[in-house]
Amino acid sequence: MKQMPPEYYSQLEEIQTIDFVLVELTLYLDTHPNDMDAIRQYNEYIKLRKTAVKKFEKQFGALSHGSTYSRHPWDWKEAPWPWQV
Structure with a gap:
């Protein structure tokens, strides 16, 4: 698998942390x-x-x-995808 720079992993972890907080807040707000x-x-x-x-x-x-516009050339097929790291 292609090795990504450290910023890739730190930024992805930040997004995952924010997503976790949003899920927890959503669950809380469902009852409050x-x-x-x-x-x-x-x-x-x-x-x-x-x-x-x-x-x-x-x-x-x-x-x-x-969610975002495509770059040129089309690079959606490039690995790793966020769920592969």
Whole structure:
């Protein structure tokens, strides 16, 4: 498998950490829908995720199809895919 630079792994780990927090906040908000502090925190993590994904995809390519424009030449087939590391 192709070895990626350290920034690839650190940025991907940051996105995964943010995703974990978002899942936990979603579960909490399912049972506490009026908790404004949790809603604010959820919205902040959404912003953090958008920024982190944009940075990652600009440097390393798309994390999933349909979320970013394609580079030229088409490089979707290039490994590793985020779920392979």
